[in-house]
Amino acid sequence: MTKQRLGNRLRIARAEKNFSQEDLAKLAGVSRQTISSIETCQYIPSALLAFIIAQKLEKPVEELFFLEGDDA
Helix, strand or coil, rough: CCCCCEEEEEHHHHCCCCCCCHHHHHCCCCHHHHHHHHCCCCCCCHHHHHHHHHHHHCCHHHHEEEEEEECH
Protein backbone atom coordinates (compact mmCIF):
# COMPACT_ATOMS: atom_id res chain seq x y z
CA MET A 1 0.00 0.00 0.00
CA THR A 2 1.35 3.40 -0.96
CA LYS A 3 1.52 6.22 1.49
CA GLN A 4 0.86 9.63 0.01
CA ARG A 5 0.20 12.99 1.55
CA LEU A 6 -0.66 16.44 0.39
CA GLY A 7 2.38 18.68 0.26
CA ASN A 8 2.31 22.41 -0.27
CA ARG A 9 4.37 25.42 -1.23
CA LEU A 10 2.23 27.78 0.81
CA ARG A 11 5.04 29.34 2.85
CA ILE A 12 7.02 30.17 -0.30
CA ALA A 13 4.01 31.65 -2.09
CA ARG A 14 3.13 33.69 1.01
CA ALA A 15 6.66 35.08 1.19
CA GLU A 16 6.53 36.07 -2.49
CA LYS A 17 3.46 38.21 -1.71
CA ASN A 18 4.96 39.49 1.58
CA PHE A 19 1.96 38.09 3.47
CA SER A 20 2.19 36.96 7.08
CA GLN A 21 0.21 33.93 8.17
CA GLU A 22 -2.22 36.37 9.78
CA ASP A 23 -2.60 38.34 6.51
CA LEU A 24 -3.42 35.23 4.51
CA ALA A 25 -5.71 33.90 7.22
CA LYS A 26 -7.79 37.10 7.17
CA LEU A 27 -8.02 37.02 3.37
CA ALA A 28 -9.06 33.35 3.38
CA GLY A 29 -11.46 33.67 6.32
CA VAL A 30 -9.65 31.24 8.61
CA SER A 31 -7.44 31.47 11.68
CA ARG A 32 -3.69 32.00 11.63
CA GLN A 33 -3.39 28.58 13.27
CA THR A 34 -5.17 26.99 10.30
CA ILE A 35 -2.65 28.51 7.88
CA SER A 36 0.21 27.35 10.11
CA SER A 37 -1.22 23.82 10.29
CA ILE A 38 -1.60 23.65 6.50
CA GLU A 39 1.98 24.85 5.98
CA THR A 40 3.34 22.16 8.32
CA CYS A 41 1.12 19.45 6.76
CA GLN A 42 -0.72 18.87 10.03
CA TYR A 43 -4.03 19.86 8.44
CA ILE A 44 -5.34 19.09 4.96
CA PRO A 45 -7.51 21.93 3.66
CA SER A 46 -10.83 21.26 1.98
CA ALA A 47 -10.89 21.70 -1.79
CA LEU A 48 -12.81 24.94 -1.30
CA LEU A 49 -10.23 26.35 1.12
CA ALA A 50 -7.36 25.27 -1.14
CA PHE A 51 -8.94 27.15 -4.06
CA ILE A 52 -9.61 30.23 -1.92
CA ILE A 53 -6.00 30.30 -0.72
CA ALA A 54 -4.74 29.86 -4.29
CA GLN A 55 -6.96 32.71 -5.46
CA LYS A 56 -5.74 35.03 -2.70
CA LEU A 57 -2.12 34.20 -3.53
CA GLU A 58 -2.82 34.54 -7.27
CA LYS A 59 -1.44 31.05 -7.99
CA PRO A 60 -2.94 27.97 -9.64
CA VAL A 61 -4.05 25.53 -6.95
CA GLU A 62 -1.83 22.78 -8.43
CA GLU A 63 1.19 25.06 -7.99
CA LEU A 64 0.47 25.38 -4.26
CA PHE A 65 -0.68 21.84 -3.43
CA PHE A 66 0.74 18.53 -4.68
CA LEU A 67 0.88 14.83 -3.82
CA GLU A 68 4.07 13.53 -2.31
CA GLY A 69 4.95 10.03 -1.29
CA ASP A 70 5.69 6.62 -2.78
CA ASP A 71 3.88 7.01 -6.11
CA ALA A 72 3.69 10.80 -6.32
